[in-house]
Amino acid sequence: MKEKVIEVRNLVKKFGSFVANDHLNFDVYQGEIFGFLGANGAGKTTAMKILCGLSAPTSGEVKVGGFDIYTETEKVKRNIGYMSQKFSLYEDMTIAENIRFFSGIYGISPKERKAKQEILLKNLDIESSKDSLIRSLPLGWKQKLAFSVAIFHDPKIVFLDEPTGGVDPITRRKFWDLIYETADRGITVFVTTHYMDEAEYCNRVSIMNDGRIEALDTPENLKKQYGAKNMDEVFLKIAR
Amino acid sequence: MIIIFGLPVIQLLLFGKVINTDIQNSKIAIFDQSHDNTTRKITSKLLSSGYFVLGQEMQPGDDVEDVFRKGQVKMVVTFGPEFEHKLERDGNADVQLLADASDPNTARILTSYASGIISDYVKKEKMQNLQLPNQINTEVRMLYNEGLKSVYMFVPGIMAMILMLISAMMTSISISREKELGTMEVLLASPLKPIQIVLGKVTPYLLLSFINALTIILIGVFFFGVPIKGSFILLMAESFLFILMALSLGILISTIAPNQMVAMFISVLALMLPTILLSGFMFPIENMPLPLRILSHAMPPRWFIVIIKNIMLKGTGIMFVWKETLILMLMTFTFIALSIKNFKIRLE
Numbered sequence: 079m080k081e082k083v084i085e086v087r088n089l090v091k092k093f094g095s096f097v098a099n100d101h102l103n104f105d106v107y108q109g110e111i112f113g114f115l116g117a118n119g120a121g122k123t124t125a126m127k128i129l130c131g132l133s134a135p136t137s138g139e140v141k142v143g144g145f146d147i148y149t150e151t152e153k154v155k156r157n158i159g160y161m162s163q164k165f166s167l168y169e170d171m172t173i174a175e176n177i178r179f180f181s182g183i184y185g186i187s188p189k190e191r192k193a194k195q196e197i198l199l200k201n202l203d204i205e206s207s208k209d210s211l212i213r214s215l216p217l218g219w220k221q222k223l224a225f226s227v228a229i230f231h232d233p234k235i236v237f238l239d240e241p242t243g244g245v246d247p248i249t250r251r252k253f254w255d256l257i258y259e260t261a262d263r264g265i266t267v268f269v270t271t272h273y274m275d276e277a278e279y280c281n282r283v284s285i286m287n288d289g290r291i292e293a294l295d296t297p298e299n300l301k302k303q304y305g306a307k308n309m310d311e312v313f314l315k316i317a318r
Numbered sequence: 319m320i321i322i323f324g325l326p327v328i329q330l331l332l333f334g335k336v337i338n339t340d341i342q343n344s345k346i347a348i349f350d351q352s353h354d355n356t357t358r359k360i361t362s363k364l365l366s367s368g369y370f371v372l373g374q375e376m377q378p379g380d381d382v383e384d385v386f387r388k389g390q391v392k393m394v395v396t397f398g399p400e401f402e403h404k405l406e407r408d409g410n411a412d413v414q415l416l417a418d419a420s421d422p423n424t425a426r427i428l429t430s431y432a433s434g435i436i437s438d439y440v441k442k443e444k445m446q447n448l449q450l451p452n453q454i455n456t457e458v459r460m461l462y463n464e465g466l467k468s469v470y471m472f473v474p475g476i477m478a479m480i481l482m483l484i485s486a487m488m489t490s491i492s493i494s495r496e497k498e499l500g501t502m503e504v505l506l507a508s509p510l511k512p513i514q515i516v517l518g519k520v521t522p523y524l525l526l527s528f529i530n531a532l533t534i535i536l537i538g539v540f541f542f543g544v545p546i547k548g549s550f551i552l553l554m555a556e557s558f559l560f561i562l563m564a565l566s567l568g569i570l571i572s573t574i575a576p577n578q579m580v581a582m583f584i585s586v587l588a589l590m591l592p593t594i595l596l597s598g599f600m601f602p603i604e605n606m607p608l609p610l611r612i613l614s615h616a617m618p619p620r621w622f623i624v625i626i627k628n629i630m631l632k633g634t635g636i637m638f639v640w641k642e643t644l645i646l647m648l649m650t651f652t653f654i655a656l657s658i659k660n661f662k663i664r665l666e
Contacts, residue, residue: 130507152509160507164500183508228504237507 080107082141083235083266084129089138091124098124100289102138106268108234111261113277114270116286117317122270123163123239125286129268130237131155143234156184159228159236163243167224169213173204176212176227184231198226218249222256229260236260238269242276254279274309283309285316292316332595332610341427344604345373347385347394354402360413363439364395369431386418386461387634392604393417393428410453419460420631422468424602429458462631473538474626475599477531478619481557482564482593485527487585489568493519494581497572512661520565527564531557538630547633553626556639559646560622566653567618573660593619621645 084106091099098121106112116122127133129142131151140147143157160166167176174195181191199205202222212220221241229236238257242250254276257267261281269280277283277297284294293300293316297309306312346364350357364370373391376382385391396414398404405411415432417425433456440454463470496502496519505515535553538544546553571588575581594600596610597619603611614620621642628634636643 132503132506152511155507155509158507160504162500162503164498164503166500166504168501169499180508183505183510185509 080109082106083108083143084112084268085139085141086129087139089125089128089140090136091121091128091133092136097289099128099135102291104284104291104294106235106266108266109261109264111257111267111269111279111281113280113283114268114286115274115277115283115313116270120286120317121289122286126237126239126268126270130158130160157234159231159233161224161228161236161238161241163239165217165220165224167212167220167227170211172209172211173199173215173223174208176223177230180227180230186231194230198230202226218245218252221245221249222253225253225256225260229265233265235266235268238267240270240272242271242273247275250276274313277309277313285313287317332591341369341424341431341602342605343371344369344392344424344428345390346370346428346432347374347376347391348372349376349380349382349394349396351378351399352397352401352403354400356402356405356411357397360397360436360439361395364432364435367431367435369428369435382416382461383632387628387632387638391418392421392424393432395432405454410455412455412457414457414459416459416461419463419470420627421471421598421602422460422463423471424604425460425463429460432456433458467542467544469538469542470544470631471599471627473534473542473544474623474630475597475619477534477538477557477626478560478597478599478622479590479593480530480534481527481561481622482589482619483585484530485523485561485564486568486571486589487582488526489520489523489565490571490575490581490585491578492523493569493572494575495578498577516569520569523568524561524565527561528558531561544630546630548629548635552636553629556622556625556629556643556646559643559650560618563618563646563650563653566650566657570653570657570660573657592617596620597623599623618646618649 082105084104086102086104089099089102090097100121102125114122114126124133128135128140128147131142131147131154135147142154145153145157147154168179171179177191177195177198181188186194199208202219204219204223207215212223215223225236225238225241228238242253245253250273257269257279261267269276271277280297282294282296283300284291285300286292293303293312295303300306300312301308304312304315306315348361348364350361365372370393374385376385376394382394385394394414394416396416398412398414401411413436415429417429419425436454436456493502493516496505502515506512510518531554535546535557539546567589568585571581571584575584592613596603596606596614596617598614599619603614603620606614625639625642625646628639632638
């Protein structure tokens with residue numbers, strides 16, 4: 079049995095009378111790729127923000143990386159990486175400057191940074207563009223780079239909020255190769271997405287509707303359970 | 319829609335009401351050393367003109383500078399001793415008009431109105447009593463700014479405007495820019511505390527603004543010859559306070575504004591125009607209609623301009639500007655408190 083890195087029990091989040099998250103319960107295990115699916119406004123982003131410590135839940139128990147979200151927010155934040163929906167590097171800084179900046183925030187020593195930066199640049203095959211401004215890079219590169227920066231400090235878990243919006247299928251496929259590599263290194267990947275082909279790549283997926291988790295299982299089992307050919311059909315059956 | 323149709327109306331009213339260099343109800347002090355019929359008549363003529371109201375009746379021994387430093391009285395009218403007697407015996411007598419020329423435009427208008435009223439009085443008296451070759455000499459003196467240089471007024475005004483612009487506008491834009499680009503979320507999800515993020519965003523502008531303040535003062539002093547009669551350290555300390563105030567206002571704006579555009583819009587509308595129009599920098603506050611005069615109390619630059627004019631031109635110490643300083647401090651704390659409140663709401 080693998081270690082639980084995220085434990086959520088009866089998580090409720092209300093905005094006034096609107097219930098965004100209605101008694102969520104789920105666990106995520108170490109090294110897993112966990113897909114978090116749902117229509118727009120189903121409450122995915124809200125739940126993700128709570129897990130990242132960006133927003134406080136109304137009630138319920140949440141543990142991330144073994145730390146309590148209420149009392150140990152800082153430790154939680156130290157152990158996670160986050161890539162927001164909007165692209166999250168500084169456009170007017172170069173690749174190297176961005177890496178230096180985020181290394182500074184997470185307290186990575188200059189020596190360690192240099193070694194890691196070299197590996198990162200080599201992996202992404204962008205050694206020659208080290209000093210280019212982020213602004214000048216194609217979107218696919220930016221996303222891969224933002225992801226690499228989000229896991230630069232070797233977090234236990236990385237949260238990706240719709241990481242592959244607006245790019246072509248080939249670029250998306252390459253991005254998922256990166257995700258697999260990351261999961262192989264033991265980093266848990268928590269990803270929200272709209273693309274059902276991406277849901278197939280996940281180890282397990284949860285599907286949210288109206289603030290509740292309607293289904294949670296491996297893509298295989300979900301397809302069997304709903305008698306569907308692919309995840310697209312599963313999603314349509316649940317979200318109607 | 320409200321902006322498109324409302325803005326021209328507000329602007330027109332604001333400009334029309336504010337840009338009004340006529341003088342109404344300016345406070346003056348009377349120093350009457352003879353207390354005779356003629357001086358009383360002239361005094362009542364001045365006060366009934368509608369341009370002046372009596373701010374203070376000065377007694378022998380009162381210090382003129384003290385009267386001005388308190389900042390209420392704009393002009394002192396002094397009648398020499400035995401005014402009426404001299405007028406009858408020698409055919410002429412002296413009136414001194416002493417104006418606070420730290421605001422040169424107002425000083426010029428005040429003294430010319432007053433001399434006009436006095437010479438009008440003499441003319442009318444002559445009509446009744448033709449054989450008297452009476453003459454009243456009005457002697458005009460401009461205090462704090464003998465040459466009526468307008469740069470004396472512009473240096474404090476520009477300083478308030480630039481500091482407001484750099485500190486408040488740049489801070490609000492740079493923070494809302496992070497929100498817009500999504501980098502703010504990443505920073506918030508990092509182990510950095512919100513206070514560290516805000517300090518990190520604000521510190522560069524604090525330094526920049528301080529350098530700006532210093533540059534403006536130096537150019538004012540060495541290039542335009544504006545004096546610093548008071549303490550330089552106090553001047554810098556007050557500038558620092560004003561910068562802090564503007565920075566906290568900038569943070570407050572950024573907690574309200576969802577993106578750079580809105581931050582910019584609020585900054586220009588809420589900071590630039592009022593600074594120029596309502597701070598007393600270009601147009602005297604006393605001339606504004608009551609609602610605008612009340613509104614001008616909420617304008618931080620108004621207090622700052624009073625403070626620096628006092629320190630630079632009148633050479634006053636903290637004793638005379640503590641009230642304005644306190645107001646700026648209060649504003650700073652209010653803005654910070656509101657920002658923290660807004661920030662928390664946004665996070666929930």
